[in-house]
Amino acid sequence: MAATRLFLRASPVKCSLTGLTGGVHSSLGLTLLKLSPACTAKPQAQRRHAAHFTYHPEPAPSQYGPTQKMNLFQSVTSALDNTLAGDPTAVIFGEDVAFGGVFRCTVGLRDKYGKDRVFNTPLCEQGIVGFGIGAAAAGATAIAEIQFADYIYPAFDQIVNEAAKYRYRSGNMFDCGKLTIRSPWGCVGHGSIYHSQCPEAFFTHCPGIKIVVPRGPVQAKGLLLSCIADQNPCIFFEPKILYRAAVEQVPTEAYQIPLSQAEVLQEGSDLTLVAWGTQVHVLKEVAAMAQEKLGVSCELIDLRTILPWDTETVCKSVVKTGRLLISHEAPVTGGFAAEISSTVQVRVRWEIKAFYFHRGWSTYGSL
Amino acid sequence: IYRMMQTIRRMELKADQLYKQKIIRGFCHLYDGQEACAVGIETGINLSDHLITAYRAHGYTLTRGGTVREIMAELTGRRGGIAKGKGGSMHMYTKHFYGGNGIVGAQVPLGAGVALACKYLGNNEICVCLYGDGAANQGQIFETYNMASLWKLPCIFICENNKYGMGTSVERASTSTHYFKKGDFIPGLRMDGMDVLCVREATKFAAEHCRSGKGPILMELQTYRYHGHSMSDPGISYRTREEIQEVRSKSDPISMLKDRMLSNNMASVEELKEIDVEVRKEIEEAAQFATTDPEPPLEDLCN
Numbered sequence: 067m068a069a070t071r072l073f074l075r076a077s078p079v080k081c082s083l084t085g086l087t088g089g090v091h092s093s094l095g096l097t098l099l100k101l102s103p104a105c106t107a108k109p110q111a112q113r114r115h116a117a118h119f120t121y122h123p124e125p126a127p128s129q130y131g132p133t134q135k136m137n138l139f140q141s142v143t144s145a146l147d148n149t150l151a152g153d154p155t156a157v158i159f160g161e162d163v164a165f166g167g168v169f170r171c172t173v174g175l176r177d178k179y180g181k182d183r184v185f186n187t188p189l190c191e192q193g194i195v196g197f198g199i200g201a202a203a204a205g206a207t208a209i210a211e212i213q214f215a216d217y218i219y220p221a222f223d224q225i226v227n228e229a230a231k232y233r234y235r236s237g238n239m240f241d242c243g244k245l246t247i248r249s250p251w252g253c254v255g256h257g258s259i260y261h262s263q264c265p266e267a268f269f270t271h272c273p274g275i276k277i278v279v280p281r282g283p284v285q286a287k288g289l290l291l292s293c294i295a296d297q298n299p300c301i302f303f304e305p306k307i308l309y310r311a312a313v314e315q316v317p318t319e320a321y322q323i324p325l326s327q328a329e330v331l332q333e334g335s336d337l338t339l340v341a342w343g344t345q346v347h348v349l350k351e352v353a354a355m356a357q358e359k360l361g362v363s364c365e366l367i368d369l370r371t372i373l374p375w376d377t378e379t380v381c382k383s384v385v386k387t388g389r390l391l392i393s394h395e396a397p398v399t400g401g402f403a404a405e406i407s408s409t410v411q412v413r414v415r416w417e418i419k420a421f422y423f424h425r426g427w428s429t430y431g432s433l
Numbered sequence: 434i435y436r437m438m439q440t441i442r443r444m445e446l447k448a449d450q451l452y453k454q455k456i457i458r459g460f461c462h463l464y465d466g467q468e469a470c471a472v473g474i475e476t477g478i479n480l481s482d483h484l485i486t487a488y489r490a491h492g493y494t495l496t497r498g499g500t501v502r503e504i505m506a507e508l509t510g511r512r513g514g515i516a517k518g519k520g521g522s523m524h525m526y527t528k529h530f531y532g533g534n535g536i537v538g539a540q541v542p543l544g545a546g547v548a549l550a551c552k553y554l555g556n557n558e559i560c561v562c563l564y565g566d567g568a569a570n571q572g573q574i575f576e577t578y579n580m581a582s583l584w585k586l587p588c589i590f591i592c593e594n595n596k597y598g599m600g601t602s603v604e605r606a607s608t609s610t611h612y613f614k615k616g617d618f619i620p621g622l623r624m625d626g627m628d629v630l631c632v633r634e635a636t637k638f639a640a641e642h643c644r645s646g647k648g649p650i651l652m653e654l655q656t657y658r659y660h661g662h663s664m665s666d667p668g669i670s671y672r673t674r675e676e677i678q679e680v681r682s683k684s685d686p687i688s689m690l691k692d693r694m695l696s697n698n699m700a701s702v703e704e705l706k707e708i709d710v711e712v713r714k715e716i717e718e719a720a721q722f723a724t725t726d727p728e729p730p731l732e733d734l735c736n
Contacts, residue, residue: 188570188606189537256459258521260535
C-alpha cells in the first residue's frame with residue numbers, strides 16, 4: 067500500500083506504513099508526504115524541507131448571509147467584532163491585544179469599542195487566565211488571549227483546577243462558562259520549540275472544559291462564536307500557519323457552528339482519516355494521492371472539537387471502512403490520537419479489518 | 434573588557450546580516466546596546482560561578498566561555514554549534530552557563546535551584562539569575578525571591594531593564610518601574626547598565642554579599658537595546674528613531690569606555706583600532722565557518 071516518506075532537513079527517511087493497517091498515527095509537524103516508489107536512501111544536498119500543503123478554500127456558505135474575503139486572523143477579528151457589538155459584557159484581554167495582537171487578530175477592536183473593553187495585560191499567563199475566570203464568574207463574557215499556546219502552561223493550574231471545576235464544586239452556584247481562551251497553535255515552519263506546540267492533549271485529560279481547533283476561516287469564526295456562547299470554559303486553538311495562508315469567503319454576520327460535531331469532508335469506503343487543524347489539509351492531499359495512485363478511497367473527517375469529541379461520527383465511519391488513520395502534530399506518546407484509537411477499538415472491535423499500529427515520533431515539533 | 438564588548442557588538446551585527454540573508458532563521462534576539470551588562474557582570478564574578486538568563490543570550494554565551502565560532506554555528510544550526518545545532522539562538526549553553534531559555538521568567542526559579550546546589554555543596558560559588566523588565570511581573574519570580582531569601586541562597590537576581598518588554602514600555606507594564614525594589618525584603622541596587630565599570634563594581638559587591646552568606650541580592654541594570662525585540666521587530670513602532678539615536682550618541686557602552694580609556698591614557702587610538710580589526714577578522718572567520726559547516730545528522734533528531 068502506501069509508502070510514506072518523511073523528509074527532515076537533509077536526508078530522506080523511509081518510514082514504511084506498509085499495509086496501512088489499523089490505527090496508524092503519523093505525527094510530525096514538518097512532514098512532507100510524497101509518494102514515490104523509486105526513492106533512494108542517498109542523503110541529498112542540504113535543502114530546506116518544511117510542512118507542505120496547499121490550502122484550498124471551501125465554497126462560501128450561503129446560509130449565513132453576505133460574505134467577504136477574509137483570512138483566518140481576519141475571520142477571528144470578525145467573530146470578536148460581532149461579539150463585542152452584540153454583548154455589552156464582552157471584554158478581550160491578553161498580551162499586546164490592544165494594538166491588534168502579534169497576529170493581528172484584534173486589529174481595530176480597541177478603537178471601535180474602547181480601551182475598557184479591549185486591553186493589554188502584563189506578561190503573566192497565570193494572572194491572565196485567573197483574572198478571566200473571575201471576570202467570567204462575575205458575569206462578563208471574558209475572552210482571554212494567550213499569545214502562543216506554548217505559553218499556556220503557567221495557566222495550566224488555573225484552567226484545570228479552577229476553570230474546569232468551578233461549576234461542579236460550587237454545585238452550580240458559580241461557573242466560568244463565559245470564559246473563552248484563544249491561542250495561536252501548531253507548527254509554522256520556523257517556530258522551533260516554543261512557538262509551535264500543540265498542547266491539546268494535556269487538556270483533554272481534564273473534564274469540565276472544551277477544546278476546539280478549526281481548519282479554516284469559515285470554520286474558525288463559527289466555532290469561535292460557539293465557544294464564546296457555550297456555557298462552559300472553552301479553549302480555542304488557532305493554527306497559526308493558516309492565519310495568512312487560509313483565505314475564504316466568510317459571512318460577515320454572526321453565525322455558529324455546533325461544537326462536538328465532527329465533519330465528514332469527503333466520503334470514502336476503504337480508510338477513515340481523522341485530523342484537526344492544519345493536518346486536515348495535509349490529509350486532504352494524502353486522500354487525493356491515495357485515490358489517484360493506489361485506488362484507495364478515503365473518508366476524511368475533521369474532528370473540530372477535540373473535547374468532547376464526536377465519537378459517533380468517527381465510529382460510524384470506521385464501521386464502514388474498517389481502517390483508521392489519525393494524524394496530528396503533537397508528539398505521539400500520549401497524543402490525542404491514542405485516545406481516539408483506543409475508544410474506537412473498544413467500540414468497533416469486530417469491524418476493524420487490521421491490526422493496530424502506533425507509529426510516529428515523540429520529539430519536539432518543528433525541529 | 435573593550436575587546437569583549439566589541440566582539441559582542443560585531444557578532445550581533447553580523448548575526449543581523451546573516452539573518453537578513455536568511456542564513457540564520459527562526460528567532461534571533463540581539464544584544465547590541467547591552468554589552469556592558471554581560472561583560473560587566475562577568476568581570477565581577479568568576480568563571481566557576483553560575484549564570485542563567487533568558488533568550489537574549491548571545492552575549493552571555495560569549496562571556497561565559499563560548500567562542501564566536503560556536504555561537505555563530507549554533508545560530509545557523511550546524512553541527513559545530515555550541516548546542517550541536519539543535520538549540521539555535523535561544524538555547525546556548527556552556528559549563529556553568531545554563532542558557533538560553535525561551536519561556537519568559539522560567540529561568541529564575543532554575544537559577545535559585547542552582548544557587549541552592551552551590552550552598553549545599555559548600556563550594557563558595559554563586560548563581561547570577563538574569564531576567565528582563567517584561568519578565569519582572571511573572572509570578573514565579575516573586576516566588577523565587579521568597580525562597581531565595583528564606584533559605585539565604587547565594588543568588589544575585591539581575592533585572593536588565595532595557596525599557597521595553599517586546600513592544601510595551603515599562604510604564605505601561607508595571608505599576609512600579611523600580612525593579613530593584615521588587616525584591617521587597619531582598620536588598621536592591623540600581624545602576625547605569627551602560628557603564629561597564631559601574632556594572633563590574635556593583636557585581637563584585639553583590640557577589641561578596643552572597644558569598645558571605647547574607648543571602649540573595651537584587652540588581653537593576655538600566656540599559657538599552659538598539660535592535661527590536663527580535664529580528665521580526667523593526668523596533669521603531671513603539672519608540673522613536675531619535676530616542677535610539679540619542680542613546681547611541683550619548684550612552685553607547687563601547688564609546689563610553691573608549692572615551693574613558695583614551696582620556697585616562699590607558700590605551701591609544703591605534704591600540705583600540707587594532708583590537709577592532711582583530712575582532713572583525715574573528716567574526717568574519719566565524720561567519721565563514723558557520724555558513725559552511727554541515728547540519729546535524731538525522732540520527733540526532735531523537736537523541
